[in-house]
Amino acid sequence: MADHILTQNSATVRDVETIRASELRRHHINVVLRYALLGGVGLLMLYPLIWLIGASFKTNSEIFANPGFWPENPTLDGYIKGWKTSTPYSFGTFFLNTLWIVVPKVIGTAISCTAVAYGFARFEFPGKKILFASLIATLLLPNVVTRIPQYLIFRDLGWLDSYLPLWVPSALAGDAFFVFMLVQFLRAIPRDMEEAARVDGANTIQTLIFIVVPLIMPALISVCLFQFMWTMNDFLGPLIYISSVDKYPVSLALKLSIDTTEAFEWNRVLAMSVLTLAPALAVFFLAQKYFIDGISAGGIKG
């Protein structure tokens, strides 16, 4: 009797073990397949960039002959000659111009969007609902429909061929996405500290600067980083508004380089492409947490 029960039990135990083992095997296969797919796609995604870096050190004849990364006869030719450009200006000028567009734009965005988000999130005032609805509408409004009259307005103001058309709309909280992101962030923060500061006699500006700004710093950093990236990458804005080569940002200079005689000096164009991407890549790797957080937050709450 006891023997019988024992054999029955051990049979069940064996069954359970085989099931466990097969489940474990399925799990392992699953994990291996996922890694293979993820690795394959990752390589496919990043190889064009890896190839670009290698190709920028290749000779012109090698660029369209060698699909590999390593240059056979590494040369700095592309960088040295590409930097000089076929214009009277070097890429140094174009990088400084880009910086001169980006920095004021980011500062203007940060200040105006913070103030406006604070106004939306912490105050009651007549017309608030309509104004907030206008923010959402602006978010969805395609720029293509406002671009032509904006150009005419800037022309009438005498701002063509200057950076003002690129700076001013952002300094007036024109990027609705950022205002929206900060409002959402601010709404999730309890008001206790602000109210305590107000009771202690701080006015709203002091409360904003000393209490609110430190609290929303992570979101504000995301805003600055996104604006930095988007402005670095902006092409259509400068294309419409900037006409003198000495004021060109790198995006226009790169376009110029593929249009001129340098078009056949492939390694120069590729070398300057690498340099154009370098600041954005560096900033991304230093601060990727803020990018991923910013985009996830925007997506979930949007």
Added chain:
Amino acid sequence: MSGDNKFLGLIYLSPYIIGLLVFTTLPFLASLYLSFTNYNLMNEPVFTGLANYIKLFTADRTFRKSLWVTLIYVFTTVPLKLAFALFMAVILNYKLKFINVFRTAYYVPSILGGSIAIAVLWRYIFADVGLVNMGLQLVGLEPVNWFGDPTNALFTITLLRLWQFGSAMVIFLAALQSIDRTLYEAASIDGAGKWTSFVYITLPLITPVIFFNLIMQMVQAFQEFNGPYIITQGGPLKSTYLLPIYIYDEAFKRFDMGYASAIAWVLFVIIMALTLIAFWSSRHWVYYAGDKRG
């Protein structure tokens, strides 16, 4: 606070209000007006009624071609990108080591993709003897004439934007990670397989982010400019001459501001109509947690 002047909030909003009036509302109305005029920057705008629109829809073959190409581009790029982003997010949403490394690697193209440098790179890698054809030959396939063939040329731009699936994927992944795991356990006890769980649990719960991604990607795709402008210059045979490029050429090369505004308004109305359809239909397919409509 309660003791504050009730206009204090408006003072903080003042930059936004000025910007809204001067750089959004005024241009929005002005472009509608301009679309009914003939205006080439030399003279004052002359009101011509519906003339621009009539010309667009009856006499302008470039517009017809451009509109068609734009619709094909949007209706291929957006679904492909969303499907690929969701697929990769599902693969990533598993207890794996290095998940952050993969997420970062996939996100890099989204960060850089808007750059002119990437469009330039695309010109090189899809050239006749470029990286892509070298790769195809390496695995024994025939090289493809990417820029000479109208269908292929548009597809290179679709591929460029597909390459940037990372930002949509990050949003999907965040939504997937927020799903309560006990739902899957309950379903599995009831005998549901992986695919059934995906269709009846995962998909309904992430419909809000599918909706968000759909709207954002669609509005973006309709305004695609950098890709075709740099990579294919609208060619060959205007097969990549998307509406934003046509608008740019009319406005800033031929300085026909009235006609360009009319094209911009047609594009705007299409985007708005599709957005409204999406919003209207969303009540039937978007599920918000805690919402009885389900």
